[in-house]
Amino acid sequence: xxxxxxxxxxxxTAIKRETPRVKSFRFRLPMxxxxxxxxxxxxxxTAPDGYRAQRSYSIASSPLDEGEIELTVDRLDDGEIxxxxxxxxxxxxxxxxRGPFASYFVWRGESPVLLVGGGSGVVPLMCILRHRRRIMPxxxxxxxxxxxxxxxxxxxxxxxxxxxxxxTREPPAGWTGHRGRIDEALIGAAAAGTGGGLAFVCGSNGxxxxxxxxxxDAGFPAAAIRTERFGPTG
Amino acid sequence: xxxxxxxxFRGRRRTPEELADRLPPGQYYEPGFPVxxxxxxxxxxxxxxxxxxxxxxxxxxxxxxAELHELPLEQVPCDIHCVTKWSKLGTSFSGVSLDVLLExxxxxxxxxxxxxxxxxxxxxxxxxxxxxxxxxxxxxxGEPLPREHGGPARLLVPHLYFWKSAKxxxxxxxxxxxxxxxxxxxxxxxxxxxxxxxxxxxx
Numbered sequence: 001x002x003x004x005x006x007x008x009x010x011x012x013t014a015i016k017r018e019t020p021r022v023k024s025f026r027f028r029l030p031m032x033x034x035x036x037x038x039x040x041x042x043x044x045x046t047a048p049d050g051y052r053a054q055r056s057y058s059i060a061s062s063p064l065d066e067g068e069i070e071l072t073v074d075r076l077d078d079g080e081i082x083x084x085x086x087x088x089x090x091x092x093x094x095x096x097x098r099g100p101f102a103s104y105f106v107w108r109g110e111s112p113v114l115l116v117g118g119g120s121g122v123v124p125l126m127c128i129l130r131h132r133r134r135i136m137p138x139x140x141x142x143x144x145x146x147x148x149x150x151x152x153x154x155x156x157x158x159x160x161x162x163x164x165x166x167x168t169r170e171p172p173a174g175w176t177g178h179r180g181r182i183d184e185a186l187i188g189a190a191a192a193g194t195g196g197g198l199a200f201v202c203g204s205n206g207x208x209x210x211x212x213x214x215x216x217d218a219g220f221p222a223a224a225i226r227t228e229r230f231g232p233t234g
Numbered sequence: 235x236x237x238x239x240x241x242x243f244r245g246r247r248r249t250p251e252e253l254a255d256r257l258p259p260g261q262y263y264e265p266g267f268p269v270x271x272x273x274x275x276x277x278x279x280x281x282x283x284x285x286x287x288x289x290x291x292x293x294x295x296x297x298x299x300a301e302l303h304e305l306p307l308e309q310v311p312c313d314i315h316c317v318t319k320w321s322k323l324g325t326s327f328s329g330v331s332l333d334v335l336l337e338x339x340x341x342x343x344x345x346x347x348x349x350x351x352x353x354x355x356x357x358x359x360x361x362x363x364x365x366x367x368x369x370x371x372x373x374x375x376g377e378p379l380p381r382e383h384g385g386p387a388r389l390l391v392p393h394l395y396f397w398k399s400a401k402x403x404x405x406x407x408x409x410x411x412x413x414x415x416x417x418x419x420x421x422x423x424x425x426x427x428x429x430x431x432x433x434x435x436x437x
Contacts, residue, residue, distance in 0.1 A: 005434050005435065005436025005437065006436070009238060044260075045240040045243045045245075046238055046239050046240050046243065047239070047240070047243050047244050047245045048239055048244075051245040052245075052260070053245060053262060054260045054262075054319050055319055056318055056319065080245060080246045080262075083246070084240070084242070084243055088241070088242040088243065093241055094238075094240075094241070095240065096238055096240070101421055101434055102420060102421045102422070103420045103421045104272055104416070104417070104420040104421075105272070205268070205269040205382070209274075209275060209382070212273070212274035212275070213274070215274075216274055222273055222274050222276075222352065222353075223273070223353065225273055225274055226272065226273065227271060227272060227273055227274065229268075229269055229270055229271065230268075
C-alpha cells in the first residue's frame with residue numbers, strides 16, 4: 001500500500017556519521033513511494049506520556065532506492081528531534097514518518113542545473129545530484145558548496161568533479177581552491193559551467209539571501225531561482 | 235491514533251505551561267521569527283506601491299501607500315503558526331483591516347486569490363478575509379515591516395497557517411470559484427487551519 005501523507009512506522013537500517021555533528025539515517029518504509037528530489041518527510045516522536053514533537057527533514061537519497069529513504073540530520077544543541085536522532089537512535093529502532101511532501105523545491109529533470117548549498121543545506125541538493133548521477137548523468141549540473149571548515153563537509157567522499165567547495169573559516173591544509181563566502185566570481189564561474197537553466201539554493205536565511213542576490217546578478221531570472229531556507233534569522 | 239512510543243524519547247523543548255494551550259497540534263514554540271520564501275526577496279518601493287482589489291467586485295479599487303495610511307491602522311496582537319512546525323506566540327502587527335478594504339470594493343464572489351510582487355499567490359475564502367480576522371499589515375511589533383518578512387506590506391491572516399499571509403502582497407482578485415494558489419498547487423492544504431492540522435493535501 002502506498003499512502004503519501006499517512007504516518008507509518010519506519011525502521012532504521014543504517015546510520016552513517018558524516019561529520020562531527022551530522023549523521024545520515026537510512027530507513028526502511030512499509031508504505032514507501034518514490035519521491036521527487038528536493039521533497040521532505042515529516043518525523044514525529046512520541047514520549048511515553050503522549051508528548052509529541054514533529055519536524056521536517058529533506059530526503060538525501062535517490063528515489064531509485066526502492067523501499068528506503070535516507071535523511072541527513074544536523075545536530076542542533078537545543079533541538080529535540082535532532083538530538084534524539086544523534087544521541088538515542090540506533091539501527092533497528094523505529095520512527096514514525098510521513099511523506100514525501102511539497103513539490104516546488106524539486107528537480108523534475110530540468111537541464112541545466114546549478115546547485116548552491118550552505119552547510120546542511122546541501123542535503124536536498126545531494127538528493128538531486130545523486131539522482132542525476134544515476135538517471136541522467138549527461139545533464140549539466142554543478143554544485144557550489146559553502147562550509148566553515150574541512151570537518152563540516154557532508155558527503156565528503158561523494159563530491160566529484162561537479163562540486164566546487166569554499167571554506168569560510170579554515171580551509172584544509174594545502175587548500176588551493178576557493179576560500180571565504182560565496183561571491184560573484186564563484187557563482188559566475190559555476191553559472192558559466194552549466195550555462196543558465198535552473199538554480200536551487202538551500203541554506204540559512206542569510207546564505208540564501210546572498211546566494212540569490214548573486215544569482216540574480218549573474219543573470220538568472222527570479223523565477224529560475226528556487227530557494228529553501230532554514231533556521232532562525234536572529 | 236496509534237499507540238506508538240519512540241524508544242528513549244522524553245521531549246525536551248516543551249512549551250512554557252502558560253502558553254501550552256495556544257500551540258496547535260504538531261507545532262513547537264519558536265521565540266525567533268524564521269524566514270521562509272520560495273525565491274529571492276523582492277524589493278518593493280513604497281512610492282510606487284499599490285494594493286488593488288479587482289475581479290468579481292462591484293467596483294475595482296486601488297490604494298497608494300499614502301492612501302492606505304489615511305485608513306484606520308489597527309493593532310493586532312496575535313500568534314502565528316508556520317506549516318513547517320514553528321509557532322511564534324504573543325507577537326503583534328499593525329495594519330488596515332481587510333473588512334475596510336473589501337467593503338470599499340464590494341466582493342461579488344466568495345473566493346479571492348492574493349497575489350504578490352515576485353509572483354507568489356495564495357487562495358482564501360472571503361469568509362476567512364472578513365469578520366475582523368485579516369489585515370493588510372505594514373508594521374511588526376511597532377516597526378515598519380522588514381523586507382524579508384514581506385515589507386512594505388503583507389497579508390496577515392493569523393487564524394490560518396502563515397503561508398496564507400502573503401508577503402509583498404500587491405492585491406486580491408475576487409473570484410466566483412476557488413482555485414489553488416502557489417503552495418496549494420504544490421502539495422499544501424487548500425485552507426490551512428492549524429487547529430485542524432491541515433498541512434498537506436492529504437490532511
